[in-house]
Amino acid sequence: MILLGDLMLRMKKTCVLSVAFIMVLTLFSGCADPTGSLSNSDSETSGAQDNEGYSFKTSGIAISMHDDMAPILDKLGEAKSYFEAESCAFPGLEKTYTYSSFSLYTYEDGDIDRLAALVILDDSVGTAEGIYLNDSLDKIIAAYGSDYTHSLNLYSFEKDRMKLSFIVEDDIVTSIEYVALAGE
Amino acid sequence: MKWVKVTLRIGVVSLVIASFFFLQRLVMPKYVNGIVEGSLIETYYEEEGNHDVIFVGDCEVYECFSPVALWEEYGIPSFIRGSAQQLIWQSYYLMEETLRYEKPEVFIFNVLAMKYNEPQKEAYNRLTLDGMRLSSAKIKSIKASMMEDENMIDYIIPLFRYHSRWSELSFDDFRYFFNKKKLFHNGYYMRVDVRPVTTFPQGKKLPDYSFGDNAWGYLEKMKKLCDNNDIDLMLIKAPAIYPYWYDEWDEQIREYADSNDLIYLNFLDLIEETGIDYNTDTYDTGLHMNLSGAEKLSRYLGPILREKYGVPDRRNDAELSRIWEDKTTFYYEMKAAQETELAGK
Structure with missing residues (x-):
């Protein structure tokens, strides 16, 4: 009986230790996202910070990526x-506001809705550094320098948490x- | 004494394993409210096989075709193994896995996923992979889908990924611990509400319209898998107006279909033939079809499946008819419930 009692005690200890081991393993593994949340912002951009990247200027305002959209929309007025x-997998909406240019x-x-992208539609507006649709590659390099990434006909200039890209076809x-x- | 020792050891090990699975089951998202799409993939395992047609692909399959309509009007038993932003390699491995359970006459793949050549986001991966049963197909799918900073073990043992949901557990996590409520109709996600198309967003200019090698590679694998198993592969593009489907993409798929003797239906070009009306047949301004739109597309598809692939009318099969009677009843119950809810708003 003493032997059996001893055995039971050892088993109990083993059991407790095993459960504890699982709990510890569980708590400390795969902790990339401590919230456990699978929200749409996991690998998206998140949070307002000082935006030092290239801005787009129109109607007397400078628009930067990640900016809060509300004041921008107030100033720009109603979109065309x-x-x-709606995302297939997450609550929330991706919105597109199209103005004339x-x-x-x-x-x-x-x-908060934040600015994810801005696309220039015609040559009546350009970048703050003076590049418009129909300009040449040389003009882009003169304005932004040669520190760009180039893939096929895409030329991209990355600055802080944004990227300014130009597609250049036949110069x-x-x-x-x-x-x-994304990223901090 | 030895048998006591062995029995106790087995008992302890069993207890530890059971605790592990209990915890895992408890903390995993149940997807019964809100993002219900996360439950889609696992519903296939409740089936008894016997599907002549299996759809694979993203939301453009599970929100645009109605298996019940295909059964009611043509006697074609089908299932949609769709999930949110299902990537082409995930579709391929779902096809491979399906063959462990049954051999359909036709696999139908929605080609929007060709636009993705590499993994996109863990959260979307989860909506497909977590619902799959552990199998070699699942492991290969995980391997193909993982983002750079992810670990295989987090997919195989989801407890490692979801352990911190411990503090977020809700009543639903306990309520649906063993069984989830039924939400879908052979993989079809029903919506009866209407929200017409008001604007048609133009696609942004792309630096390159060619589909990536990885995507092409999996389309080729799909074709070979079907050929090796004497199954027909059909390519479709649902009539969703967003995300934008470029003409350049369409041309590549047409060329592939022509050179491989496959049927490719771009429903965006078949609006008149299918009778799709973007004022009445979509619930979210043209991204997905509502029930009316899904039934129209299914009615168009049925005769093609019959005539081009010889998919038979199985309504004379008593066992199948009994199974589908239950499905049909649930379908109309949900339709009535949604209509009542809408009327009350």
């Missing part, structure tokens, strides 16, 4: 068209896009 897309795309950061700028990047 508005489109919203550019489109603004948003992402959700909690209750003519055919697309200008500002994109917010």
Whole structure:
């Protein structure tokens, strides 16, 4: 009986230790996201910070990636068209505001809509550094320098948490896009 | 004494394993409210097989086609193994896994996923991979889907990923611990509400319209898997107006379909034939179809499945008819419930 009691005690200890081991293993592994949340902002951009990247200037305002959209929309007035897309997998909307010469795309950061991308639609507006659609690659390099990444016909200039990209076809700028990047 | 020792050891090990699985089950998201799409993949395992047609792909399959309509009107038993932003390698491995359970006549793949050549986001991966049963197909799918900073073990033992949900547990986590409420109709996510298309967003200019090598590689693997198992592969593009489907993409798929003798239906080009009306057949301004739209697309698809692939009418099969009778009843109950809810708003 003493032997059996001893055995039971050892088993009990083993059991407690094993459960504790699982708990510890569980608590300390895979802690990349301590909230356990799988929100849409996991690998998206998140949070307002001082935006030092390239800005787009129009109607007397400077628009930067990750900016809160509310004051921007107040200043720009009603968009020519508005489109919203609900994510298949997360609550919340991605919104597109199209004005006559550019489109603004948003992402959700909690209750705030922030600027995810801006696309220039015609040559009546340009970047703050003076690049317009139909300009040449040389002009881009003169304005932004040669510290760019180049893939196919895409030339990108990354600064802080944003990227300014130009598509150049036959030495003519055919697309200008500002994109917010993820990360702190 | 030895048998006591052995028995106790087995008991302890069993207890530890049971505790582990209990915890895992408890903390895993249940996806029964809010983001219900996370429950889609696992519903396949409740089935008894016998599907002549299996759809794979993203939301453009699980919100645009109605298996009940295909059964009611053409006697075609089908299932949609769709999930949110299902990537092409995930679709491929779901096809591979499906063959462990049954051999359909036709696999239908929605080609929007060709636009992605690499993994996009862990959260989307989870909505497909967590619902899959552990199998070699699941492991290969995880391997193909993982982001750089992810670990295989977090997918195989989801407790490692979700342990911190411990503090967020809700009543639903206990309520649906063993069984979840039924939400779908053979993988179809029903919505009866209407929100018409008001604007048509233009696609942004892209530096390159070519689909990536990885995406092409998996499309080729799909084709080979089907060929090796004497199954037809059909390619479709649902009539969703967003995300934008570029003409350049369409051309590449058409060329692939032509050179491989596959049928490719781009429903964006078949609006008149299908009768889709963007004022009445979508619940979210053209991203997905509502029930009316899904039934129209299914009615168009049925005769093609019958005539081009010889998919038979199985309504004379008593056992199948009994199974589908239950499914049909649930379908109309949900439809009525949603209509009542809408009327009350």
